[in-house]
Amino acid sequence: PQTIHLKDYTPFGYRIDSVELTFKLHPTATRVISKIAFAPNPAASDTRFFLHGEELELISAAIDGAPVIPRKVEGGIEADVPDAPFVWEAEVEISPETNTALEGLYMSNGMYSTQCEAEGFRKITFYPDRPDVMAVFTVRIEGDQPVLLSNGNPVERGDGVAVWHDPWPKPSYLFALVAGELINHPDSFTTKSGKEVELNIWVRPGDEDKCAFGMEALKKSMKWDEDTYGREYDLDIFNIVAVDDFNMGAMENKGLNIFNSSCVLASQATSTDANFERIEGIIAHEYFHNWTGNRITCRDWFQLCLKEGLTVYRDQMFSGDMRSHAVKRIEEVMILRARQFREDNGPLAHPVRPESFVEINNFYTATVYEKGAEIIGMLRRLIGDEAYRKGCDLYFDRHDGEAVTIEDWLASFEEVTGRDLAQFKQWYSQAGTPRLKMSETWEDGALTLNFTQTTPPTPGQKEKNPQVIPIAVGLIGPNGDEVVPTTVLEMTEAEQSFTFEGLGARPVASVLRDFSAPVILEREIDDATRAFLLAHDTDPFQTWEMGRMLAKDTLIAMIVRDAAPAPAYLDAIRAVVTDETQDPAFRALVFGLPSQDDLAQTLFDAGITPDPQKIYDARESLRHTVARHLSDALPTLFRPTEPGTFTPDAEGSGRRSLSLAALSYLALLDGGAAATSLFAQADNMTEQAGALQALLSAGLGTSELQAFEAQWKDDRLVMDKWFTMQVASAAPDKAAEVAEALSHHPAFTNKNPNRFRAVFGALSANHAGFHHASGAAYKLLADQLISLDSLNPQITARMSGAFETWKRYDADRQGMIRTELERILATPNLSRDTTEMVSRILS
């Protein structure tokens, strides 16, 4: 397969004045007729007329009305064209029903749907399928489905036909079409300039009672983008469609967002609080793309973070405004560390703006998304809120309707601030997580913080330069009062010191408040100082972080030295979780233990080969100790929601998360009595699933598991939870067996990405089970990936990331994993997606 390089970018030789598409829908023989007005692009030097096309049967083609036979070339076709504007016409045939890759036009449960990002449009018709070619589309759909949707505004809605016109120029990856028997949940929104917009959420019959929450989230998002960024919606209609078979979470197609049903359908009985929170965030994310992604898009796929990092940042701020910034920030850091730091530490590490790729689908990563969002947060912290908003306004004004680059984005901020962002820009080009070492000196009322930054080598990048690191610091006096409020230190050198003068007594420094930069802070700090910060810091992230470090150190000592759990940790968490003055959601977060994967990475970083079984045993042992230590407090902390009072808001969700955290410890003491009764009484999925989870993780719950299946066998999304919970809570020596058995369950199918992930995503997330010494889980996952690859390369490639941490483990495990990876790679006709991923993991 061919490697594509950022440095090789050249503009396309033609611009497009208009696109007219006609779809004659048929499950195995859909006809797509295209009429495209091209004109030479004066800005381009390469005049080759190449159109992408894959898996298309060409029926006919014509240029300016005269039939032509284009030349077939790798990945598409070429033709000789006039040196003046011309009209290209083509008719192709495609087969949506047999399209299991879920890319292009495909069928899912009897409905037609599309997914074109990144390069799916080339499976629909011949086209310059690249984001820098933007055009105005008119789409005619002929089909006997009652609902026929595409982008833009409806022009004609008749029997068996619909015509849609999208006035905003867009790249092909934002094209969408949906046809099926769908029911809408309608509403409307009046924009700040008084324009009324029709809103719809379209679902399969039976799901119409699960749309109200998503609709509220959409309206809040529309309002928030007006209030916070001054961005207004720009069409007469905004449609959202729920689709069962979908590779991603959702897709921001212009005016027609398509969602994985798991990311939009919500109800008290079937969705957990975490589902509600995620749905609200994803609806916002896709809506926000209308400006950051659609109106202004990416010049090429190397710039993916331009729209994704920024839009993730925007959805994070939205969720913080809707819920709690403190809790949201802690959750973001947990995800960043679990996914992005993990990626950055292994063979798949890559810059936020990669320099080359084989298959772009492999770069929809935690690095592009989550680290991309952190970069926006750092930029804002460095230049301040006002300059950030001014820079955004300038970016929107200057580039509306264009396909641009990271350089264009940064130039807007350089202009409004007069700053040179050249060094800052390295956050986009340098892979790897910077290590920030800190020491302190205290002399004559002055506290000096000395920092050193280094970034370890990553694939293809041995040498690293110092980066710009905003370090938010506050100082707490010995009596617990804050003596210096949060100050942002701007580190630009490899080594740098910052001094705070005129201090009476030596304060304790609270460093990297709000996790002000995506770095690993290495700081000598004793348990007493941590406990002091945990009790007195004004920064919620730091208090949580201190609790987390105490927990981690305790676990590491238990794993490495068979130490007993540290009293400092046990006392500290008791103080926080029983403190009724604090937010229950925050207390629940402090209650949670670090993940096994996190502990494995920490051990590896300390030069110790992680033993997954030992990690599991230590964590289980600590769970029992915490349960006993807090046995008096648990019954009061466990407070089930009064039947009939459920609300899916931050307040209710926080209360339930603390209560359920308590329940999971209680289940270790009471033989499952409290959980069993909650399971029977709960009127919401959060508590029903939480009770079942508590039972399963205490080794109980067999009959509840059966009852759950009987109750929910007809609900696809709830059944995904049923599959996941069993694999996630299986004992290390049983995990592969449980997953294997579930893969033979009549409701299992590898054609539905949600179901496949429910079982095999859960298997790879069960750390001790996946890495069990028998190697059974490695083999099972490899078998599954090999059979999935020919159906759905995108999901196969993504899930092969389960092996990305293989170099952490002992020689036996490494040998077994290498065997499986090589076996996958030797599969005949392995997809480009999986070939690239597995090769990178092995290298």
Ligand code: DPP
């Ligand atoms: N649908 C994916 C997202 O919104 C890709 N654009 O992030």
Ligand code: ZN
């Ligand atoms: Zn996105």
